[in-house]
Amino acid sequence: MAKFRKLRQFLTKNERNKVFLRKNKPSARIVADSKLKTKKILAKSGINVPCLITKFSRQGDLDQFDWRKLEGNFVIKPASGYAGEGIIIIRKRGKYADEWVGMDGSVITTGDLIRHCREILGGKYSLYNMPDEVIVEERIKIHPMFLSITKSGTPDIRVIVYNQVPVMAMLRIPTEKSGSRSNLQQGAIGLGIDLATGITTFGIEGKGDIIRKIYDWGKKKMRKVNGIKIPLWREILETAVKCQKAVPGLGFLGVDVVLDKEKGPCVLELNARPGLSIQICNRAGLKARLDKVEEIDVRSINHGITLAKYLFGEKFFEQVEAKEQVKTVGPLETIKIKVSSLLSLDERLKVLVTKKGKHRVVEVKAKVDTGAFRSSIDRTLAADLGLLTPEKILYYRHYRSALGKNLDRPVIGLTFWLKDRKIVTAVNVADRRKLRTKFLLGRKDLEGFLIKTENN
Amino acid sequence: MNPMLILLPVVATLVSFLHYFIGLTGYGIFMPTMMAVTFLSMGVLEGLVLFGLILVISLVSNAILKKFRLHFWPARAINLAFIGIGVSSLSDWVYRQYSLNLSNIYGVMIMILLVEEFVHTQLVKSKGEAKRLILGTLVLAIIGAEVMSIAGIQNWVLAHPYLTILLIVIANIIIGNYRGMRLIEIGRFGKAIRR
Numbered sequence: 139m140a141k142f143r144k145l146r147q148f149l150t151k152n153e154r155n156k157v158f159l160r161k162n163k164p165s166a167r168i169v170a171d172s173k174l175k176t177k178k179i180l181a182k183s184g185i186n187v188p189c190l191i192t193k194f195s196r197q198g199d200l201d202q203f204d205w206r207k208l209e210g211n212f213v214i215k216p217a218s219g220y221a222g223e224g225i226i227i228i229r230k231r232g233k234y235a236d237e238w239v240g241m242d243g244s245v246i247t248t249g250d251l252i253r254h255c256r257e258i259l260g261g262k263y264s265l266y267n268m269p270d271e272v273i274v275e276e277r278i279k280i281h282p283m284f285l286s287i288t289k290s291g292t293p294d295i296r297v298i299v300y301n302q303v304p305v306m307a308m309l310r311i312p313t314e315k316s317g318s319r320s321n322l323q324q325g326a327i328g329l330g331i332d333l334a335t336g337i338t339t340f341g342i343e344g345k346g347d348i349i350r351k352i353y354d355w356g357k358k359k360m361r362k363v364n365g366i367k368i369p370l371w372r373e374i375l376e377t378a379v380k381c382q383k384a385v386p387g388l389g390f391l392g393v394d395v396v397l398d399k400e401k402g403p404c405v406l407e408l409n410a411r412p413g414l415s416i417q418i419c420n421r422a423g424l425k426a427r428l429d430k431v432e433e434i435d436v437r438s439i440n441h442g443i444t445l446a447k448y449l450f451g452e453k454f455f456e457q458v459e460a461k462e463q464v465k466t467v468g469p470l471e472t473i474k475i476k477v478s479s480l481l482s483l484d485e486r487l488k489v490l491v492t493k494k495g496k497h498r499v500v501e502v503k504a505k506v507d508t509g510a511f512r513s514s515i516d517r518t519l520a521a522d523l524g525l526l527t528p529e530k531i532l533y534y535r536h537y538r539s540a541l542g543k544n545l546d547r548p549v550i551g552l553t554f555w556l557k558d559r560k561i562v563t564a565v566n567v568a569d570r571r572k573l574r575t576k577f578l579l580g581r582k583d584l585e586g587f588l589i590k591t592e593n594n
Numbered sequence: 595m596n597p598m599l600i601l602l603p604v605v606a607t608l609v610s611f612l613h614y615f616i617g618l619t620g621y622g623i624f625m626p627t628m629m630a631v632t633f634l635s636m637g638v639l640e641g642l643v644l645f646g647l648i649l650v651i652s653l654v655s656n657a658i659l660k661k662f663r664l665h666f667w668p669a670r671a672i673n674l675a676f677i678g679i680g681v682s683s684l685s686d687w688v689y690r691q692y693s694l695n696l697s698n699i700y701g702v703m704i705m706i707l708l709v710e711e712f713v714h715t716q717l718v719k720s721k722g723e724a725k726r727l728i729l730g731t732l733v734l735a736i737i738g739a740e741v742m743s744i745a746g747i748q749n750w751v752l753a754h755p756y757l758t759i760l761l762i763v764i765a766n767i768i769i770g771n772y773r774g775m776r777l778i779e780i781g782r783f784g785k786a787i788r789r
Contacts, residue, residue, distance in 0.1 A: 141787065145775060148783040152614055153773040223717065253663065260666050267666070267714070317720075324720040344722075346782050418786040 147423025149414060158300075158390040158428070162410045166387025170410040173273055174217045176385075183384035185377060186404040188213070194272040200255050205248045208274075210238070214251060216258040217271040222319030224263030226254055227277055242290075278404060281397035283369050286356030287311055291318030294396045295331070295368065297378035298412050298424070300389065302436040304375045304446045305427045307331040308416045309338055309368065310394075311352070320394075322415050327352060329363050330420030334451030335458045336371025339364050342419040370402055372443065377403040379439045390428075422450075465557045466588045469506050473577060474499035475515075476553040477523055494555060504556075504577035506589055513563065513580040515552065516570035525550050525567075532564055557587070597748065598631060600755050603762050604747075605630045605738040607769075612734055614769050617778035620731030621711045629708065629731060630738030632701045638739055643688065644681070644696045645705050645732070651680040652709045670710075677706060 149158070162170075169175045177187045191212055194200045210230035219225065228238045228246065236248040255272045257263070264270040284293045291312030298306045309329040312318045316326040322345055329338040329352075341349045341363030351360040368374065378393040385391075385408065392412030395403045417424050430449055436442045447455070477491065477498045490500045500523065504513075520526045531548040547566040554561055556579070563583050570576050606627045612618045620626040633641040655676040659669045685696035708731065715724035742748065751758045775783075 141784065144787045145780065145783055148775075148779075148786070150773065150775045150779055151617075152776065156771075156773055220719065223719075257666065262666055262717070321720075323723055325722065346785065348785055417783065421786045421788050423783075423786075 147426035148417055149424035149428065151414060153425065154390075154414060159411060161300075161389025162391070163387035163389075166385050167410045169385055170388060170391075170408040172217050172271075173215065173219070173407055174271060176405075176408050177273075177275075180381060180384055180405055180408075183380060185380050185384060186398070186401050188278055188398075188404055188406070189276040191274045191276065193217070193274065194255055194259065197256070197259060200252060200259070200272070205236070205251065211277045211279075213273075213275050213277050214254060214258075215273050215275070216263040217273050218264045218268070219258075219270075220263065222317075222321055222324070224254075224258055226251065229277070278396050278406075279399040281369065281399055284397070286354050287352060287366070288313070289355055290314055291316075291320060292396055294320050294394045294406060295374055296328075296409075296412070296416060297375065297393045297395060298416065299378050299382045299391045299393060300428050301431045301434065301442075302379055302382055302439070303431040303434070303442040303449075304333055304378055305431060305450065306416050306420055306422070306424055307333060307375075307378075308419050309366070313343075322413060328415060328419040329366065330416070330422070331368060332452040332455060333375070334447040334455035336368040336374070337364070337452075337454075337458065338366040338368070339452060340419050340421050342415060345413075345415050346418055348418070368397075370397060374403045375443050375446065376439055377405060379442050381405055381408060383439070464586065464588050465559065466590045467506060467557060467579075467584070468590055470575070471504050471506065471556060471579070472501050473504045473579070474501055474555040475523065475577075476555075499555070502577050503575050504579045505575040506579045506584065508581045508584065508589065510578060510580040511582050512549070513552075513565040513583050514547070514568040514570070514578045515550075515565050516573075516576035517567050518571060519576045520550065520567050525552065535566060537566065537568075556583070559586075597752050598635070600751055600758060601634070601742055601748070602627065602631060604751060604758065605634075605742055607762050607765050608738050608741060609734050610766065610769050612737065614772055615776060617776035618730050618734055619727065620734045621708065621715075621727055625708055625711065626731045626734035626738065628704045629735035630742065632698070632704050633735055633739035634742050636695070636698045636701050638736055640694045640696055641701065641705075641735075641739075642732070643694055644685075644698075644701060645708070647681060647684055647688075647696075648677055648702070648705045648709050649712070651677050652706075652713065656713060674706070677702075 169179060174193060177190060180187050191208070192203060194203065210228055213225060213227050215225040216223075226246070227241045229241055230239050231237070232239050232245050238246045238248070238251065240246055258270055258272045261267040261269045278292055280292050287293065288311050293309060293311045296308050296310055297304050309331055310320040310322065311327040311329065312320045313326055316324040320326045322328050322342070325344045327341060327343050327349065329341045331338055341352065343349045350363060352363055353359075354361040374395050374397070377395055381393045382388060382391050388408060388410055390412070392409035394406045394409065396406055398404050414424070427450055431445065434445065436445065474492070474494055477500055491498055492501060493499070502519065515525075517526070524530075526548070530550050532551055533549055534546045535549050537545055537547050547568055549564050549566045552563055552565045561583050568578075570578070606623055609620075609623055609626045609630070613623070629641070636644075652673060655673045659672060662669075664672075681696070681702060688694050688696055708728070712724050712728045715727060
């Protein structure tokens, strides 16, 4: 019985069709069904879309077009195409006139392109074989982050937006089996994404086969499906919500966002009938999430994204956030310096030794000094910690101290923890015998910290 | 009254029940219904043989026609010619060999429609999806035909045509308002429950 109660969180096909697809008005659905109209409206609202080079609505347009104008890096696709069919991607000009090179290196002639356009116009790739238009647009340059997870096609991110809140997202990875298309229906891979952090969680292949590993083309071995961090995550969510603002008639909307190397998030198409498999790769129900945001009066894009973050974020979200947060340090801080486990310390220092995880550390008071570049450690302390042996010294450097003394100071490698953040660095060794703090924190090791001069 | 005319909505109701409650899917509702009625009138085995014949001829002729790079409609017309010749010559042979009667022009026409849907889906969606849908259509049609061929049901429907219509309307209102889970979705989403 418990299982049945848990099943209730999922959005069923019947309910999607009966309740949620009715939130999409017919006039808005026409926009979503035509890539050309979508592109026009989104561009007007300031959303990134691949640039339109030209379109053919009639045979005549096609005859008049001068293909020699094109430099390469373009895509030919049907305006009302379905599931990524009928798309030809051209990378560059071929060796000879009227020849082009596709993404897999195959040679395509201009004649082939014209014939393909004619087939699109005739309705070969549209639903019900209705006459269609041809779009010629700029090619999306795949974000380097995604190069390692796919060999064919461009991965995209599907975000479902409801009531101006992103409610669920997945990364869709085209495979050879899916014919370079990123539709799960065609056999592509889908990875659920945590809305708060943009980190992948679970995976499926096709419409329902659960997978735990995918192939990493960069490292040439299998890797886990979870833990891939999507770059520009916040911008992606913002783009998705903006799309719903641009086409308000689409109440229950799936936005397909791709990441361009130069332009960042770009919207390829809007989907007025988003699929339900996204629930399986997120291992979470859409129904429960849609119900949660139903009644909320969302005031801004920011509000919508914050809601998504706190309502639907995974458990690991707080750990990730804590890690990324800017930490504050005061003028005087206690740092923990790592001590080699082989070293035997004298009694005086043993008192100071504590444990941090599996490491032995010594707590030392340090003074923050942003005027200094490199941190420095007291000579006696460094010697006591066994850091001044000749093999530990990296090099000598000439320093001019504040008192005008010119000295050559040894620079040594050191690992320490400041506010629980591990810092591996090189510090110079100075004579700080007469000073109260035996360690000086330079600005090189304070990267990512905020300094607060007032302690409260 | 033609008994088939009353049986048609009964089959359609059955098909829609199987779709919305169980999760079987085919090419829309009319394709499986038409196929069920075709199977009912010419026999399930004969129907399947005829369908297989048309499918094979179509696939072979498409593979050949692809090489000629013709416009879409002329290619379809030639395809029809192949089907016409193939079915008429082979159905005689099948009749002589296995005494299966395949000569049913309406059956042939509906099956051509189905095969065309199959070819189109293969093109615009995917091969897997096309196979899934065609299998679904055949399964729905066979279930429909088998249920309708139960003599008791046929007799009852013919004896109470108006009551049947009323029951069909009521049943479809209930099916039409069902929002819950389809039987196959329990398995599908069951995998997605976190432990």
